[in-house]
Amino acid sequence: MPRILVIEDESTILENIVETLTLEDFDVRGAANGRIGVQIAIEYLPELIICDIMMPEMNGYDVLLELRGNRQTAKVPFIFLTAKAEREDMRKGMELGADDYLTKPFTNAELLAAINARLERHTNITEPYARQMDDLRQNVTRALPHELRTPLTGIIGYSEMLLMDIDSMRPEQIRNMVQVIYKSGMRLHRVIENYLFYAQLELMHLDPKKVEAARNGNISKASSVIPDVASRIARTTKRLDDLTVQVAALDIRITPEHLAKIIEEVVDNAVKFSDSGTPIQINGKADGNTFVLTINDQGRGMTSDQIETIGAYMQFERKVYEQQGLGLGLAITRRISELYGGHLAIQSTPEQGTAVSITLPM
Numbered sequence: 001m002p003r004i005l006v007i008e009d010e011s012t013i014l015e016n017i018v019e020t021l022t023l024e025d026f027d028v029r030g031a032a033n034g035r036i037g038v039q040i041a042i043e044y045l046p047e048l049i050i051c052d053i054m055m056p057e058m059n060g061y062d063v064l065l066e067l068r069g070n071r072q073t074a075k076v077p078f079i080f081l082t083a084k085a086e087r088e089d090m091r092k093g094m095e096l097g098a099d100d101y102l103t104k105p106f107t108n109a110e111l112l113a114a115i116n117a118r119l120e121r122h123t124n125i126t127e128p129y130a131r132q133m134d135d136l137r138q139n140v141t142r143a144l145p146h147e148l149r150t151p152l153t154g155i156i157g158y159s160e161m162l163l164m165d166i167d168s169m170r171p172e173q174i175r176n177m178v179q180v181i182y183k184s185g186m187r188l189h190r191v192i193e194n195y196l197f198y199a200q201l202e203l204m205h206l207d208p209k210k211v212e213a214a215r216n217g218n219i220s221k222a223s224s225v226i227p228d229v230a231s232r233i234a235r236t237t238k239r240l241d242d243l244t245v246q247v248a249a250l251d252i253r254i255t256p257e258h259l260a261k262i263i264e265e266v267v268d269n270a271v272k273f274s275d276s277g278t279p280i281q282i283n284g285k286a287d288g289n290t291f292v293l294t295i296n297d298q299g300r301g302m303t304s305d306q307i308e309t310i311g312a313y314m315q316f317e318r319k320v321y322e323q324q325g326l327g328l329g330l331a332i333t334r335r336i337s338e339l340y341g342g343h344l345a346i347q348s349t350p351e352q353g354t355a356v357s358i359t360l361p362m
Contacts, residue, residue, distance in 0.1 A: 002119055003027045005046040007037030007063060008081060009055040013104070017050065020108050021115075034058030038066050041073050048118055050102075053082045061096055068097050077118040081106075148191065154184035194328045197261070201335045214339050215361070220259045222284050222291060223249040229263040230282055237271045239280065247284035252291045253361045258336045265329035266295045266356050274299025274353070290342070291360045298353040307346045333358065 004026050008014040014030050021028045029044050031037035034051070035058045041049060049067070053060035060080055067073040078097065083104045099121075100114050158177040166174065204210045227245045234243040252259065263282075270280045274297040281296045334344040337358050348354040 001025060001027045002048065003029075003044060003046040004048045004050065004115070005029050005031065005037065005041055005044060007031045007034060007049065007051040007055070007060070009033050009052060013052075013081075017111065020111065024112060026115075034060065034063040037063055041067055041076070042070060045072060046076060047122070048077045048079070048115060050079045050081060050115075053080055061092065064096050064098060077122045079114055079118060148188070151184035151188040151191075154180050155188070158184075194332065198328050198332055198335070201332065201339065204339060205335065211339060214255070215253065215341055217253075218255040219251045220254050220256045221249070222252050222259075222293075223247045225256050225259045226263050226282065226284055226293070229260045230267050233264060233267045233271060234280070239271050239276060242276065242278060243280050243282070245282045247282065247293075248286060250284070250286055250291055250362060254336075254340050258339070259360075262293075262333050262336055262358060265333050266358070269329050269356075270295055270297040270299065270354070273297070286362065287359075289362050291362055293358045293360070295356045295358075296353065301350040301352050301354050302346070302348040303350055307348060330356075 004021055006014060006017050006021070006028060008017065008030070009032060011032070014032065018028050018030045029040055029046070031040050034055050037049075037051065038058070051060045051063055058066075060082075064078055064080075067076065067078070077099045079100045079102060080098050081102050081104060099118055102111065102114055158181050162169075162174065162177055169177075204214065226247045230243060230245055231240065234240045267280070267282070274280065278298040279296075282294070283296075284291060284293045286292075330344070330346075333356075337344045337360065340360055342358065342360040345357045345359075346354065347357070
């Protein structure tokens with residue numbers, strides 16, 4: 001049952017609207033002036049507000065400004081009631097953030113049509129966001145404990161075995177256990193570093209001065225950074241024979257650290273989600289004043305819905321495929337690209353492969 005607040009100083013009009021909406025099964029509250037209306041709105045948290053403009057103590061414009069400035073009521077749809085139909089008044093209300101207007105006198109049908117239209121539009125906007133937030137919560141709940149506990153289990157378990165039995169162990173046993181501890185430590189280190197890196201990127205995006213400094217800062221040599229990082233990742237994962245790199249000798253307006261991070265994350269994804277023996281191709285070339293980097297693999301691929309929901313902590317089909325990481329790789333890549341005025345695009349077909357395209361300023 002949608003909650004609606006009606007703010008109107010004319011008692012007859014207020015009573016009529018409240019009665020009409022109550023008969024239509026809305027949960028309705030009424031307020032006799034703007035100041036009372038603001039108080040009720042903050043306590044009641046309505047899903048829609050209908051408010052008169054010309055009122056004593058606090059007019060409708062001031063009510064709207066007050067509620068838009070409150071975090072809890074800032075997004076509530078707002079319909080103005082007015083006996084003034086002048087275009088100037090309508091424009092002022094819309095500029096302040098009103099969603100619709102009803103001019104007195106109005107019929108019950110007009111009132112209900114305006115309310116239903118606003119509620120439906122608000123639902124269409126908020127439901128996808130709510131689903132994304134729910135998916136984010138579920139992914140964080142599933143991924144973060146797993147990514148912290150799994151390497152810690154290896155580190156603590158094998159360290160304990162070494163402490164208890166090292167005197168009776170053969171050198172090769174000790175070496176194998178130390179290797180497991182090292183790999184577990186590196187996995188945990190990568191999780192923490194990516195988390196901190198992503199947080200740092202988000203903070204940079206919020207600071208216009210840092211964004212400007214990044215876009216006017218260091219220059220990277222594409223043909224130097226990209227092959228080196230890609231080869232290191234491929235060598236570590238025993239996929240060097242699958243890798244092909246063709247990058248033009250161009251200068252890109254991005255720090256070497258951030259360019260290396262882009263390559264590291266995208267190539268790591270290509271390696272992780274494609275089979276050994278299948279090609280991974282990297283190409284970098286100029287297109288006008290931009291540098292276009294493409295990474296192609298013939299791996300698992302993604303659906304269009306999965307591509308649209310790429311973000312931090314979003315892992316796809318984790319219940320089906322065991323995979324490491326928090327799903328931060330492509331989110332980090334996208335945010336770095338956007339920091340420098342570029343963008344990331346993905347084309348993918350399930351079970352056929354993925355092409356990641358990144359554009360950066362020259």
